[in-house]
Amino acid sequence: MTLPAEQPTMIEFKDVHKYYGDYHALRGITATIRAGEFFSLLGPSGCGKTTLLRTIAGFEDISSGVVMIDAKDMAGVPANQRPTNMVFQSYAIFPHLTVAENVGFGLRKDPRTKEEKAKAVSEALEMVGLTGFGARAAHALSGGQRQRVALARALILKPKVLLLDEPLSALDKKMREQMQVELIKLQRQVGITFILVTHDQEEALVMSDRIAVMFDGEIAQLDDPETLYRKPANRRVANFIGTMNFLPAKIVSETSQSIQVEAAGFGSFTVAADQASGKKGDEETAVGFRPETLTILFDDQKASDREAMATVEEVVYYGDMTYYDIRLDGAPVAMRLSMRNVPGRPVLDIGARARVAWSTAALVLFR
Amino acid sequence: MIKIGLQAEGTTESLGGTMAQGRLQRRILNPEAINGLKMISPTALYATLLLAVPLFLIFLYSFLTDGYLTIERIPTFGNYVETWTSPVFEKVLMRSLGVSMAVTAATVLAAFPMAYFVSFYVEPSKKSIWLFLITIPFWTSYLIRVFLWLVILGYNGVINSTLMGLGVITEPITAILYNANSVVITLAHAYAPFAILPIFVALEKIDRSLLEAGRDLGESPLMTFVRVTLPLALPGVVSAIMIVFIPTIGDYVTPSLLGGPEGKMVANLVQLQYLKLDNYPMGSATAVSSMAMVGIALIVGFAQSKLFRRVYGAFIGYSNAGLSILAALAAVLISFGACIVVGVVASGAFFAIVLAVAIGHIALLIWLKSQESKA
Ligand SMILES: Nc1ncnc2c1ncn2[C@@H]1O[C@H](COP(=O)(O)OP(=O)(O)OP(=O)(O)O)[C@@H](O)[C@H]1O
Ligand SMILES: [Mg+2]
Numbered sequence: 001m002t003l004p005a006e007q008p009t010m011i012e013f014k015d016v017h018k019y020y021g022d023y024h025a026l027r028g029i030t031a032t033i034r035a036g037e038f039f040s041l042l043g044p045s046g047c048g049k050t051t052l053l054r055t056i057a058g059f060e061d062i063s064s065g066v067v068m069i070d071a072k073d074m075a076g077v078p079a080n081q082r083p084t085n086m087v088f089q090s091y092a093i094f095p096h097l098t099v100a101e102n103v104g105f106g107l108r109k110d111p112r113t114k115e116e117k118a119k120a121v122s123e124a125l126e127m128v129g130l131t132g133f134g135a136r137a138a139h140a141l142s143g144g145q146r147q148r149v150a151l152a153r154a155l156i157l158k159p160k161v162l163l164l165d166e167p168l169s170a171l172d173k174k175m176r177e178q179m180q181v182e183l184i185k186l187q188r189q190v191g192i193t194f195i196l197v198t199h200d201q202e203e204a205l206v207m208s209d210r211i212a213v214m215f216d217g218e219i220a221q222l223d224d225p226e227t228l229y230r231k232p233a234n235r236r237v238a239n240f241i242g243t244m245n246f247l248p249a250k251i252v253s254e255t256s257q258s259i260q261v262e263a264a265g266f267g268s269f270t271v272a273a274d275q276a277s278g279k280k281g282d283e284e285t286a287v288g289f290r291p292e293t294l295t296i297l298f299d300d301q302k303a304s305d306r307e308a309m310a311t312v313e314e315v316v317y318y319g320d321m322t323y324y325d326i327r328l329d330g331a332p333v334a335m336r337l338s339m340r341n342v343p344g345r346p347v348l349d350i351g352a353r354a355r356v357a358w359s360t361a362a363l364v365l366f367r
Numbered sequence: 368m369i370k371i372g373l374q375a376e377g378t379t380e381s382l383g384g385t386m387a388q389g390r391l392q393r394r395i396l397n398p399e400a401i402n403g404l405k406m407i408s409p410t411a412l413y414a415t416l417l418l419a420v421p422l423f424l425i426f427l428y429s430f431l432t433d434g435y436l437t438i439e440r441i442p443t444f445g446n447y448v449e450t451w452t453s454p455v456f457e458k459v460l461m462r463s464l465g466v467s468m469a470v471t472a473a474t475v476l477a478a479f480p481m482a483y484f485v486s487f488y489v490e491p492s493k494k495s496i497w498l499f500l501i502t503i504p505f506w507t508s509y510l511i512r513v514f515l516w517l518v519i520l521g522y523n524g525v526i527n528s529t530l531m532g533l534g535v536i537t538e539p540i541t542a543i544l545y546n547a548n549s550v551v552i553t554l555a556h557a558y559a560p561f562a563i564l565p566i567f568v569a570l571e572k573i574d575r576s577l578l579e580a581g582r583d584l585g586e587s588p589l590m591t592f593v594r595v596t597l598p599l600a601l602p603g604v605v606s607a608i609m610i611v612f613i614p615t616i617g618d619y620v621t622p623s624l625l626g627g628p629e630g631k632m633v634a635n636l637v638q639l640q641y642l643k644l645d646n647y648p649m650g651s652a653t654a655v656s657s658m659a660m661v662g663i664a665l666i667v668g669f670a671q672s673k674l675f676r677r678v679y680g681a682f683i684g685y686s687n688a689g690l691s692i693l694a695a696l697a698a699v700l701i702s703f704g705a706c707i708v709v710g711v712v713a714s715g716a717f718f719a720i721v722l723a724v725a726i727g728h729i730a731l732l733i734w735l736k737s738q739e740s741k742a
Contacts, residue, residue: 057579057583058582059579059582059583078582078587079579079582079583080582080583080584080585080586080587081585084583085583085584086579086580086583088576088579088580089576090574090576092574092576092577092579092580094577094580094595095577095599096598096599105581105584105594106584106585106586108585108586108590108594109585153584154583154584157584157585
């Protein structure tokens with residue numbers, strides 16, 4: 001899934017700041033996006049994702065810093081001369097043109113003949129699964145079809161970078177999932193760098209080679225989906241991507257290889273130094289772990305690492321999964337735990353006592 | 368190549384045969400329709416009494432004979448024959464059309480940048496104030512505005528005294544008052560808000576991301592305007608044209624106050640026949656004739672604008688037919704120009720115009736078809 005790191009750089013941000021009047025929308029963005037990468041900008045509403053995307057497209061002037069595309073400084077280069085194309089959130093399909101005219105809009109200055117251009121248009125339509133829609137009026141399209149037209153219209157120009165601003169948010173769940181798969185396939189097929197803006201963490205995890213998680217105009221973490229999920233840089237990122245439990249902890253001693261930790265409920269244990277996230281002193285010390293790294297032991301099952309007794313405080317049944325809120329004996333807070341439902345295994349009731357197992361290797365230490 | 372979902376749907380079959388008989392019955396006599404008719408009846412009654420009846424009376428008058436002090440109930444086409452053979456009517460009608468066209472062109476051309484400015488460059492919160500400011504001229508009576516123009520354009524008026532004071536001219540310009548020019552200037556000023564508003568509304572409706580899309584797809588700001596903004600604003604421009612053209616052609620006050628003998632228009636002729644000569648049938652025939660003219664002019668204009676849109680569409684579409692499209696635009700202009708020349712020189716000017724426009728239109732249609740079949 002992850003591209004090799006030696007892939008050449010396509011986009012580089014160097015300390016990019018953007019002010020809207022007094023409002024500091026981008027606060028020192030420094031990042032590199034590689035050629036051929038499926039890159040996502042993920043973050044809550046208002047964190048500046050769209051703003052950052054628009055600085056790439058050239059719709060937004062930056063207040064300071066450098067944006068480079070394909071090793072060229074983009075300062076002063078207008079949107080129409082940048083090697084990028086955009087799929088707008090509203091799709092921005094020209095209502096006065098047919099589907100084919102929309103797709104061919106950017107080909108006006110193309111030196112090819114009319115016939116060749118028409119052929120390119122029908123090929124682009126075929127690529128997005130809209131064969132035969134060319135003569136349709138733009139207003140006679142469904143949301144999903146509009147999106148495909150917008151894609152074809154951008155891809156026909158063979159940009160170096162394709163920018164997508166929440167392209168799937170207007171679609172229903174089923175359609176969205178289908179389009180996610182199609183976009184991934186399309187990206188592999190054309191090999192163009194895709195930069196996707198989304199506030200949907202699941203979407204970002206499914207689609208991206210790498211993800212930049214943004215909060216308040218800053219990139220909080222830039223990693224591949226697996227690292228992002230397994231080892232979030234701080235508690236905010238951890239909470240934004242999936243669910244994470246936090247248990248207050250105390251660092252007893254620390255060497256360059258390992259850290260001795262004590263947490264009420266978990267007892268005293270040692271973690272490897274690289275399980276610690278963030279800079280020292282950033283946050284209150286806590287151990288974090290994902291719900292699926294805790295397991296309830298049934299009958300005479302044995303824990304592979306550690307186990308303790310707990311009480312079930314809440315049960316949420318999802319069909320294939322059950323979520324339990326459990327409180328380890330002696331722990332100050334309840335924790336969420338997820339179990340796959342297996343035939344013949346009972347779903348526990350609220351108040352039940354259970355043996356809970358975990359592995360210290362799956363913990364993340366925030367400090 | 369990977370193919371994604373969806374295929375074009377088959378053409379939907381047309382619904383089964385509808386019965387022509389009974390359709391009328393279903394339309395008018397079903398309870399819903401009756402209800403609807405009941406609901407519109409007050410308005411319909413009002414419109415009938417105040418619009419249809421007077422119009423019908425004028426229509427009726429135009430086929431009657433003028434007696435000395437009365438109107439004889441002898442049906443005749445004589446009024447129309449006289450109207451259409453009268454060189455005065457022809458001249459005045461041509462002038463009215465010319466003045467209206469000039470007013471329309473001037474007004475719409477001036478209104479577009481204004482509307483564009485308010486829509487694109489004024490902060491959203493201040494737009495309503497701007498629109499409000501645009502309506503300020505309406506706070507005074509139209510008559511006063513006309514007299515103001517008299518002051519501005521007059522022999523010793525603002526323009527002349529300023530230019531003379533600056534030494535630009537040595538004698539006052541007389542070409543700007545008491546002729547068609549002053550009528551055009553005054554009307555263009557008076558109708559500006561009517562043209563600004565529909566264009567403004569059309570511009571406001573344009574999704575701004577469409578303009579960004581235009582830029583994103585490689586077009587400069589100017590070409591984005593040409594290929595995106597202008598075509599999307601066209602409905603507003605067309606309504607502005609109609610709103611200005613239709614009332615100005617029958618304008619009465621402006622030419623009678625500012626037109627002088629050389630600036631009189633159709634409405635003045637009608638007034639002359641009705642009130643001065645007391646010839647109702649002739650006045651009616653003149654009025655009906657000029658109404659018919661406006662109707663025909665509008666139909667021709669519509670046909671032309673449809674064609675123009677297709678030509679323009681080909682121009683802004685992806686097919687890079689640049690030069691040939693410019694040629695087509697030139698052809699449209701030439702057809703208009705030719706019409707006017709033919710119209711002014713030949714007698715029966717108006718029909719000549721219609722004929723020439725129609726020929727030009729058909730020629731262009733044929734040309735476009737051939738272009739399209741090539742594509
Ligand atoms: N033209 C503007 N003028 C002033 N402030 C703006 C402007 N555009 C955006 N902002 C502000 O900048 C911040 C970032 O906006 P941006 O559109 O990038 O957010 P986003 O991350 O895309 O959010 P969303 O997920 O809601 O689209 C927001 O707080 C927004 O209010
Ligand atoms: Mg956004």
